[in-house]
Amino acid sequence: MTLIHARGLVKRFEGFTAVDGIDVDVQPGEAFGFLGPNGAGKSSTMRMIGCVSPPTGGELRILGMDPVREGPKIRARLGVCPQLDNLDLELTVRENLTTYARFFGIPRKVARARADELLDFVQLTERADSKVEPLSGGMKRRLTIARALVNEPEIVLLDEPTTGLDPQARHLVWERLFRLKQQGVTLVLTTHYMDEAEQLCDRLVVMDAGKIVAEGSPRALIDRYSTREVVELRFAAESQEPFASKLDGIGERVEVLPDRILLYVEHGDEAVAEVQGRALSPAGVLVRRSSLEDVFLTLTGRTLVD
Amino acid sequence: MFYVLEYYLINYRRVWRGSVLSSFILPLLTMLGFGVGVGAYVTGGVEGVPYLDWMVPGLIASTALQVAVGESTWPVMGAFSWDRLYFAQAAAPLRITDILDGHLIFVVLRTLLSSAAFLAIAAAFGTLHSWWALLTLPIAALVGLAVATPTFAYSATITVDSYLSILYRFGVIPMSLFSGVFFPVESLPLVFKWVAYAFPLWHAVDLSRAATLGIAPAWSTAGHLLYLALWVAAGWLLALRQFRRRLVL
Numbered sequence: 001m002t003l004i005h006a007r008g009l010v011k012r013f014e015g016f017t018a019v020d021g022i023d024v025d026v027q028p029g030e031a032f033g034f035l036g037p038n039g040a041g042k043s044s045t046m047r048m049i050g051c052v053s054p055p056t057g058g059e060l061r062i063l064g065m066d067p068v069r070e071g072p073k074i075r076a077r078l079g080v081c082p083q084l085d086n087l088d089l090e091l092t093v094r095e096n097l098t099t100y101a102r103f104f105g106i107p108r109k110v111a112r113a114r115a116d117e118l119l120d121f122v123q124l125t126e127r128a129d130s131k132v133e134p135l136s137g138g139m140k141r142r143l144t145i146a147r148a149l150v151n152e153p154e155i156v157l158l159d160e161p162t163t164g165l166d167p168q169a170r171h172l173v174w175e176r177l178f179r180l181k182q183q184g185v186t187l188v189l190t191t192h193y194m195d196e197a198e199q200l201c202d203r204l205v206v207m208d209a210g211k212i213v214a215e216g217s218p219r220a221l222i223d224r225y226s227t228r229e230v231v232e233l234r235f236a237a238e239s240q241e242p243f244a245s246k247l248d249g250i251g252e253r254v255e256v257l258p259d260r261i262l263l264y265v266e267h268g269d270e271a272v273a274e275v276q277g278r279a280l281s282p283a284g285v286l287v288r289r290s291s292l293e294d295v296f297l298t299l300t301g302r303t304l305v306d
Numbered sequence: 307m308f309y310v311l312e313y314y315l316i317n318y319r320r321v322w323r324g325s326v327l328s329s330f331i332l333p334l335l336t337m338l339g340f341g342v343g344v345g346a347y348v349t350g351g352v353e354g355v356p357y358l359d360w361m362v363p364g365l366i367a368s369t370a371l372q373v374a375v376g377e378s379t380w381p382v383m384g385a386f387s388w389d390r391l392y393f394a395q396a397a398a399p400l401r402i403t404d405i406l407d408g409h410l411i412f413v414v415l416r417t418l419l420s421s422a423a424f425l426a427i428a429a430a431f432g433t434l435h436s437w438w439a440l441l442t443l444p445i446a447a448l449v450g451l452a453v454a455t456p457t458f459a460y461s462a463t464i465t466v467d468s469y470l471s472i473l474y475r476f477g478v479i480p481m482s483l484f485s486g487v488f489f490p491v492e493s494l495p496l497v498f499k500w501v502a503y504a505f506p507l508w509h510a511v512d513l514s515r516a517a518t519l520g521i522a523p524a525w526s527t528a529g530h531l532l533y534l535a536l537w538v539a540a541g542w543l544l545a546l547r548q549f550r551r552r553l554v555l
Contacts, residue, residue, distance in 0.1 A: 013555075044555075052396050053555045076399035086390035091317065099316055102309045103398035147394075 003028055003063060003155055003186055004049055010057035011044045018044035020210035021058060026155075031177075031187040033197045035292060036207035037302065042190035043083060045207075046159045049188065050080050063154065076104060079153030083160045085140045087132045093143055094119065094128040097150055104151040111150070118146040122176060138169025145176065156180065158189040162196060174199050194292035206296060213299045218292055225298045226290035227252050229268035233261045233275065234284035243280065250274050255297060260284075264294070310400065310408020318412070325416075329423035336365060337431055340488075352490065355519060359433040363514035364487035366424045366442045367449055371507050373420045374450035375457050375478050377413040379470045382461035385409075386552050396553045406549050410454060410542075417450030418443060428518070436520025445517065449510035452534045455541025462548035481505040486512065506537045 004026035011019040019041040026032045034042040047053035048060060051071040060067055062074045087096050094115050101111035119125045122142035132140065141161065148156055161177065162170040177200055181187055191197050197204050198218045206214040206221070214221055231251070235243050244256045251265035265271040268287030275282070297303060318325070341358030348357040385391040395405045421443055428434055460473060484498055485491070485507035491499055502508040509530040516523035523530060 047555055050397060052393075052553065072399040072401060075397065078397075080397040082390075082393065082397070084390060086394040088317070088391060088394075089389055090320065095316065099313045100394070100398065102312055103395060103400055105309065105399075 001028065001064060002026065002061075004032075004188065005061040006058065008058035009045070009048065009055055009060055011041070011048060011053065012056040017210050019048070022205070022207070022210075022212045024205065024212075026186065026188060028154075028186055029184050031181050031189070031200050031202045033188075033201035033204035034190040034207055035192070035194065035197045035201075035204050035296070036190075037192055037296075039209075040207040041210040042192075042207055043159055046157055046188070046190055050078060050157050051075050076151065077154045079148035079151065079156040081141075081144050081148040081156065081158045081161060083163065085144050087140060087143060087147070089133045090131065092129050092131060093124055093135070096132060096143060097147055100147050101150045106151065114150060114152075118149055121149075121179075122146040123172075136169070138165050138172060141165060141169070141173060142176065145173070149180075153185070155186045155188060158187065160190055160192070162191075162193070170196075194296070197292055204292075206292075206299060208296075208300045208302075214295065221292060221295045222290045226294040227264040228266050228290060229271075230288055230290055230294055231263040231265055231268050231271050231275070232284070232286040232288065233263065233282040234259065235261070235280075236283040243282075246278060246280060247275065253298075257303070262294070262297070264290075264298075307404040307408045307411070310395065310404055311411050314409065314412035315415075318416075326419070326423070329420045330427060333365070333369065333424040333427040337362075337427060337433075340365075341431065341433075355435070356433075358431070359435065359519065360515070361488060362428045362431075362433045363439075363442060363518040364485075364511045366421050366428065366446060366518075367507060367510040367514045368482050368485070368487045369424050370417045370421050370446035370450045370510065371453055371478065371482065374413055374417045374454040375473070377416050378454045378457035379461050379473065380467065382409070382458050383464060383467055383470070386462060387465050392549070392553060402549050402553055403546065405553070406458070406542075406546055410451065410458065410545075413454045414447050414450055417454075418447050421446035421450075434518045436518065438516070438520055439518040441517040442514045445510050445513045448531070448534050448538070449506055452506040452510075452537035452541065455538055455545050457541075459541060459544035459548045462545060462552055481507045484508075486515075506534055509533050 002025050004024060006022060006024040008021045008023065009019055010017065010021055022045065034045060036042050044053065048055050048067065049062060051062065051067040051074050054068050063077055065074050067074055091099065097115035097118060098111045101114060119128050122145060124139060124143060124146070127135065127139065132143065135143065162173050165173065174196070177187060187200065189200065201218060203217050205212045214225060216224065240256055240261050244254055244261055247254050247261065247263060250271050251263045253264040255262040263271055272285055272287060293303065340361060345357040351357055352360040392405055425439065425442055457473065484494060484502045485505055486502060491502045491508060494502065512523045512525060513527065513530050
């Protein structure tokens, strides 16, 4: 069964269209991602899937049900980790889980047992009886994830799960999410970090201005929309623009950014040799593999994180 | 709805000792200050009873007002704008009415607790003339709800808490002063008299006074109750509308 099914899904607010007719299907056990810059319509889509925001148009079925008429029934089987933590700062870590479990009608005894399991899972057992307020950002986010799992959901929605976390905290969150995925939990996440999408998603859609501009696995998207390698050149000058014309003919495509020039090529080292053969001496040279960032740049002409 | 109430009660468990203590201390100080202090000047009493006895039922109703509004301002605004607790609840299988009603019931319970504490102190000072005085509690709950529901609506509308002081300046304070708590409404000029009639508090004050003194209220009991019920109903509808606007995007 398709867990999430959307056809021509639209969300309009006064004066602007946040989601502009998207088609999405999410299968059980998948880790599905919405990748795009801020304002692309990812969070609006997530809220519609989370049954807290009625679609303006199109068709949407979650777990085979209509989110407008059967919101509470669907929400009982979803786990939601919102973009901004909304934990109760005055309750203890454990109480945050047990009180939230009660909203799902879970018996107190079961809630307590499950809270202990989940605290173990997100590695917060030692902080179980401390208040939430003094926890670090990474700990709060892990607690929010634990709270989203308290009803043993069939789908977990994660809106920007690691935005604002330091690299170490991010990796810990990714590792836990990866574990969940291995347990067969369906994950749906939004992100504007390409590395996050590459790490976690089996399949993703790239969104821009409310529309889906590409869809596929991270690997397939890179193969299709980018070259194997990318050469990043930085010239010590006010503007990178004048150097672009001198790079004509090297690689498949040249992309000029404010602070650097990207050369899309099959073999980076060969391209670097050719650049040097033209008597150009960039201040910085970096050869790397193509990423989803490049896919996005190719598709929209803009970078993901400005 | 009861799961939401349970959540507030668990939260209240943290602070209940301090809260109960202050529920007793405030009326105690008021009794001493107003009753013994001001009462000594008003030697003739009011409407044939000692000033303290006359004022106590008004204070019980006015306490209900203060507590109900206090619990419906920052806590409601904060649950939207600061810790976003309502959004967490909305993601669970609760309906908007569950989220609203669960919180309102908690506010009514808090109101009852404070009014009961006041009633107990008032009884200890021997200011109650009748067993009807027990009815001040349901009256307190009713007036609490009558002010809590529109306050919920207001707090759910604003996003900056300085707007709350407007509510106190133009709502709570004038209502407390002109609703017959400290002096009879009849001594007010006509315009202010109608202000008193329009606000919910005077209706609760009149009923409470009738209850503790064992006399008939100035208006018909049914009229008072209906008017308060009207505030509850209108306030609830407004609150529900604002909650929908904020929670259903």
